[in-house]
Amino acid sequence: ELKVEQNPLFLSMQEGKNYTIYCNYSTTSDRLYWYRQDPGKSLESLFVLLSNGAVKQEGRLMASLDTKARLSTLHITAAVHDLSATYFCAVDPQGGSEKLVFGKGTKLTVNP
Amino acid sequence: NAGVTQTPKFQVLKTGQSMTLQCAQDMNHNSMYWYRQDPGMGLRLIYYSASEGTTDKGEVPNGYNVSRLNKREFSLRLESAAPSQTSVYFCASRYRGIRNQPQHFGDGTRLSIL
Numbered sequence: 001e002l003k004v005e006q007n008p009l010f011l012s013m014q015e016g017k018n019y020t021i022y023c024n025y026s027t028t029s030d031r032l033y034w035y036r037q038d039p040g041k042s043l044e045s046l047f048v049l050l051s052n053g054a055v056k057q058e059g060r061l062m063a064s065l066d067t068k069a070r071l072s073t074l075h076i077t078a079a080v081h082d083l084s085a086t087y088f089c090a091v092d093p094q095g096g097s098e099k100l101v102f103g104k105g106t107k108l109t110v111n112p
Numbered sequence: 113n114a115g116v117t118q119t120p121k122f123q124v125l126k127t128g129q130s131m132t133l134q135c136a137q138d139m140n141h142n143s144m145y146w147y148r149q150d151p152g153m154g155l156r157l158i159y160y161s162a163s164e165g166t167t168d169k170g171e172v173p174n175g176y177n178v179s180r181l182n183k184r185e186f187s188l189r190l191e192s193a194a195p196s197q198t199s200v201y202f203c204a205s206r207y208r209g210i211r212n213q214p215q216h217f218g219d220g221t222r223l224s225i226l
Contacts, residue, residue, distance in 0.1 A: 009152075033214050042202065043155075045214035088154060090215075098143055098162050098208070099170060100215065104154040 002027045002093045006103035013079050014111055021074040021106045023089035031092035032072045034063050036085045037105070043088065047074075079110045114138050118203050118218035125193045125225050133188040133221050135203030143208040144186035145170075145215065146178060148199040155202065161186055162208060193225045 003026040013019050023032070031050055035043040047056040049065035049072060056063050060083065062075045072089055090102045119134045137144065142163050147155040147170075157170030161180040175197060177189045186205075190197060200222050204215040 035214075042219045043204075043217040045216070048214050090155075098145070098160045098168070099157055100145075101171075102147075102154040102156075104152060 002029070002091060002099075002101045004089060004091050004101050004103040006089055006106050008106060009104060010107050010109075012109045012111065013076075015080055016078050018078065019076050021076075021087055021089075021108075023072040023074070023091075023103055025070050025072075025091045025101075027070075028067075028094045029070075029091045030067055030094060032065050033090045033092075033100075034072070034074055035088045035090065037088065038085050046087075076108070079108075081110050081112060084108055084110045116203055116205055116216055116218035118201075118221050120221060121219065122222045123224070125190075125223070127194060127225060129193050130189065130191050131193065132190075133201055133203075133223075134185070135187065135218060136185045137203075137205040137216070138184065139205060139207070139216065140183070141205035141207050141216070142183065143206050144180065145204040146176075146186070146188045147202045147204065148172065148197075149202060149220075150199050158188065158201075195225045197223065198225045199223060 005024045034046040037043045047063040052067040054065045060077045065072045086105045086107045088105045116137045145160040146158040159178040161167045164183045179187045200220045203218045206213045206215045
């Protein structure tokens with residue numbers, strides 16, 4: 001059974017600082033997704049990571065995937081208040097299953 | 113540009129009542145999903161439909177039924193609502209068969225069972 005763990009679950013940081021959110025998963029997969037959710041809103045797709053060593057960047061966010069370590073990271077560079085949100089990783093089990101498994105989310109608060 | 117549309121957005125039910133949550137997508141996606149989101153639990157898959165005419169259980173299917181009415185619509189029914197089903201329900205869809213396609217989510221239905 002695929003399990004997905006994110007840490008930390010809560011992250012409070014100052015504007016201008018850097019930090020990394022980690023997403024570990026328990027079984028083989030080569031597809032991982034990062035989503036953002038603002039309070040009371042829907043989930044917005046940020047990144048799709050499809051292969052070992054994949055790296056995607058958008059603004060101050062950079063995501064990477066290491067399938068051998070079963071680890072993805074979401075790195076935040078020089079945080080700004082607008083990045084405050086909850087970030088979820090989600091993993092597709094290998095073999096074409098539709099049962100995407102989500103981590104519990106990391107609630108990020110960026111303080112001025 | 114509607115994407116995934118869920119109705120209703122809010123609902124309050126009494127224990128034992130039934131209701132159906134509606135979901136429709138206009139992106140010609142073949143796969144559709146229902147999730148529930150509870151504080152501290154992330155999203156958990158209730159049911160999914162990989163294509164029109166098929167449905168399968170997810171992680172937490174008990175107490176729910178689904179219908180894939182056609183390619184566009186996927187409904188979730190609570191036959192006898194219980195307080196433990198108080199949650200935010202999200203419908204999602206994606207095009208199965210293209211590896212780089214994420215799921216697209218609706219705005220959610222906030223359901224309270226008293």
